[in-house]
Amino acid sequence: MTAGAASESGVAHGALLIEFAEAVHGTDEARLAAARSKVLEVLGTEALVDAAGIAGFFNAIDRVADATGTPLDDKTLADSAELRDELGIDQFRHNPGHG
Amino acid sequence: MKIREDLAQAQSRAWDRLGRPGTWLDAKTRIAVAEEIRHAPGCRLCARRKASLSPYGVEGVHDSLGRLEENWLEAVHRIVSDPGRLTESWYRKIIASGIAETEYVEMVSVIAHVVAVDTFARAQGAEMRPLPSPKAGAPSRYRPAEARTTDAWVPTLSWGQAGAKEIDLVSGPVSNIRRALTLVPDEARSFFELAAHHYMSGPQMFDFSKEYRAITHAQIELVAARVSALNRCTY
Numbered sequence: 001m002t003a004g005a006a007s008e009s010g011v012a013h014g015a016l017l018i019e020f021a022e023a024v025h026g027t028d029e030a031r032l033a034a035a036r037s038k039v040l041e042v043l044g045t046e047a048l049v050d051a052a053g054i055a056g057f058f059n060a061i062d063r064v065a066d067a068t069g070t071p072l073d074d075k076t077l078a079d080s081a082e083l084r085d086e087l088g089i090d091q092f093r094h095n096p097g098h099g
Numbered sequence: 100m101k102i103r104e105d106l107a108q109a110q111s112r113a114w115d116r117l118g119r120p121g122t123w124l125d126a127k128t129r130i131a132v133a134e135e136i137r138h139a140p141g142c143r144l145c146a147r148r149k150a151s152l153s154p155y156g157v158e159g160v161h162d163s164l165g166r167l168e169e170n171w172l173e174a175v176h177r178i179v180s181d182p183g184r185l186t187e188s189w190y191r192k193i194i195a196s197g198i199a200e201t202e203y204v205e206m207v208s209v210i211a212h213v214v215a216v217d218t219f220a221r222a223q224g225a226e227m228r229p230l231p232s233p234k235a236g237a238p239s240r241y242r243p244a245e246a247r248t249t250d251a252w253v254p255t256l257s258w259g260q261a262g263a264k265e266i267d268l269v270s271g272p273v274s275n276i277r278r279a280l281t282l283v284p285d286e287a288r289s290f291f292e293l294a295a296h297h298y299m300s301g302p303q304m305f306d307f308s309k310e311y312r313a314i315t316h317a318q319i320e321l322v323a324a325r326v327s328a329l330n331r332c333t334y
Binding site for chain 2: 067
């Protein structure tokens with residue numbers, strides 16, 4: 001979900017949705033128009049609306065979390081401990097709770 | 100393009116509220132913040148900072164519409180343009196500059212509402228909604244007595260610990276993000292009401308026996324995770 005071939009997600013139409021999410025996040029309007037058209041063609045209007053809704057909401061809630069210094073939930077920390085250790089990402093992590 | 104009626108109405112409610120006096124900010128300030136949110140992507144200082152290894156070594160003056168003080172501009176522009184690299188020391192400097200914590204939280208909420216609705220419009224290829232005209236009236240200035248600074252930078256309500264008027268905001272499965280805006284309860288309530296229509300309600304999120312949208316739970320979380328990774332959001 002963070003890098004690599006989108007087809008590895010195992011989610012139906014994952015590559016298409018990742019491309020859409022990346023295009024929404026970026027500033028290339030041509031890329032966004034192409035991604036939008038593809039979502040419409042493959043998944044339909046309602047799916048485009050829902051995907052756009054998700055992209056909009058998470059673009060917003062990310063800012064709420066980062067601007068308020070909201071820390072991870074204890075359960076999320078516990079559930080992700082093994083994965084974070086395996087990836088070694090904690091050593092790079094800017095921790096909003098300790099910034 | 101026709102959008103779900105519930106989503107259209109939720110956005111209309113959010114937009115109407117945007118133009119009304121808030122808890123700490125009058126409507127004129129709320130709209131000035133909203134205008135600056137839309138202006139920030141063109142800011143040259145923000146662009147230089149975004150491109151730099153650290154935004155903290157790049158000084159300058161924000162390109163602005165001239166309706167907010169410089170400290171407000173710094174807050175709005177940084178949250179809009181580079182939220183993933185905000186630090187607690189930056190936040191403390193913003194508060195020390197004269198923005199009250201309550202004002203700051205309401206500002207964050209205004210940013211969140213506008214970014215959600217504007218991103219949605221752009222994603223669909225639609226025009227951005229015109230901002231509402233600010234309505235007259237004074238902010239309510241209500242601060243919940245139970246809000247404290249604990250594990251976040253800003254004061255919040257703790258889970259399960261609130262007065263009768265706010266207990267619903269911090270009940271159910273523990274979620275720190277749902278506490279984030281609770282220093283200003285009306286903002287927390289408004290934002291998560293919008294969330295229920297942009298995304299899903301709390302019960303819908305965990306009900307894997309049914310798909311509530313035209314895309315599946317897995318597809319929803321894939322889009323969500325990719326956007327958050329691109330924003331470098333730790334949470």
